[in-house]
Amino acid sequence: MTWGQVVRLAAVGAAAMGGAVLGAAGAALRTAAGRGVVVRAALNALNRQLDGSVTLGAFGGSFTGGLDARDVFLSDLEGKPVARIPRLEVRYRVRDLLGGRLVLGQLKLSHPAVQLVQDSTGALNLERVLRLDRPGGGGPSPLIAFRDVEITDGTVTLLTRGESDGADGHQRTIERLNARLSYARLSSPLSGERPLRFEIADLRAKMSRPAVDLRGAHGTVEILGDSLALDLEEARLPGSVVRVRGALTWPRDTLLYALDVRATRMASADFQWIVPDLKAGLAGRGHATIRSRSGDILQVRLTNLALTGVGGGGGLRGTLGLVLGPGEHRTLEGTELVADRLDLEYVRPFLDTLPIAGRLTGRFQGEGPEERLAAELDWTFQDALVPGWPRSHVAGGGVVALGGQQGLAFHDFAVREARLDLGTVRRLVPLDLLGELDAVGTLNGPWKEAEFSGTLRHRDGALPPTVARGVLRVDNRGDPLGLWADLSLDSLALEGLRPSYPVLRVGGAFGGDVRLGGYLDSLDLEAHLVGPAAELNAQGGLFFVGSRRGAHWLDAAFARLDLHRLDGSLPETSLQGRLRGRAVLDTAAAARAGGEL
Known part of the structure; x- marks a missing residue:
């Protein structure tokens, strides 16, 4: 289960609960006793359409203008909580409702908390409660949309298969969810139109698995089935400002990427969820193309890179092409980088057996899998572990192997020129x-x-x-x-x-x-x-x-x-x-x- 499915289910769930409250809104026209009777009748009618139940705490508002509900609670057949909304406010036009169009002027959700649990078949509790796991009845879908949506301090928790019964699984969360949507469409009668469309004025959230701290975003998101189309004009992370276009798909619960990212400002720590070996502390700009070749193989190509290490950690520019997977396997594609006194600690996560430390200046070209990488280099190295930081220079090319039990290994690597300070050699x-x-x-x-x-x-x-x-x-x-x-x-x-x-x-x-x-x-x-x-x-x-x-x-x-x-x-x-x-x-x-x- 991916965040695209979470968004879709949460949106449909919100619409369902909004419909419950709308169904009870007419009770506000008469006495308190009358309101109670109609509310109970409306909730009973709704709950007959659910494999679960909705309850309301307090209720107010006007049928002709909108309503205000407190302590909206959704549970499954066993009484386990699925969603709780301390306060839900809805504004709408009656003529839209009477015309069969659920077009609401405004929807406000305060501190909503949604807990999604995936069972052994892969279905979510919310899907079962809303009966979304069953075949539809045919015919076009109604238009369900909101012109103005505001979510304040929301939380979504997803427990994937196995976790609910103590077996191995994963827990993912969205916390501090704050959003303003100028338009949110949850259903469309048009067959050629993606049913879910969100026009985002501002979105902030902190997510886990992958760990992303979104400090703000605006643009559009559309969802159809198991695909999500993104066009974010700007997304702000703790140290980065990026534009994102592309799509995410999740066939068979596997998240696949097809994204183009342009970063006018970027910090390497913000992208460790894509490249875990990327060390924090580099800042600059660049363009990224992210493509999934399969569920376990991810291609990442970074171009127009211009990065600087914080605190005088040197610089790096050029193109980095990585293929991550399957598993822990890595491949370089079309990589050409130029380093300027780059601190080797930024490289160490990729070469955990690297026996040296210091600063690197020069050019590197790489092509091929990590176990047989064709490399060309012209490097000057300053050794931080020897007094005086002596310099060594190496220029050459050939095949090298990275990682594995033997660590760094050479295969007919031509040393065209080498000048090694023996202080560095004596350490090795x-x-x-x-x-x-x-x-x-x-x-x-x-x-x-x-x-x-x-x-x-x-x-x-x-x-x-x-x-x-x-x-x-x-x-x-x-x-x-x-x-x-x-x-x-x-x-x-x-x-x-x-x-x-x-x-x-x-x-x-x-x-x-x-x-x-x-x-x-x-x-x-x-x-x-x-x-x-x-x-x-x-x-x-x-x-x-x-x-x-x-x-x-x-x-x-x-x-x-x-x-x-x-x-x-x-x-x-x-x-x-x-x-x-x-x-x-x-x-x-x-x-x-x-x-x-």
């Missing part, structure tokens, strides 16, 4: 390197088990860089870190590594091949390095655990070793030999080493 991977890491290549795998194939360049300020080509894979799912590398070194610049490893007191540069494999508590090493200072072949088992660094074992053969090229304070040499041993370097204790040369 326990490395000692300082400075920046440049990368060009291809990225594959979940971000915690990523494999990079391409060129890596480490640099620390103006010091000589280290450049390597090959494959690097990490396993950061737990502690210790896993690291596998098969690299060809164009240049291993020891001087550039010295700030990262202060114990390294030598300089020089080498080229060659390095292979690493294992976890940081026991990392296998194979290396062949050649440079002006020496030629080196080494094997060993390294470890990097907490503050401790070193070798469980090392077997290194060297030739042409020139100590002067490694350290200018040492003499020139040309040595060859072999070194076997082990070593432990600990920032909290003295270094230890042993072996043979």
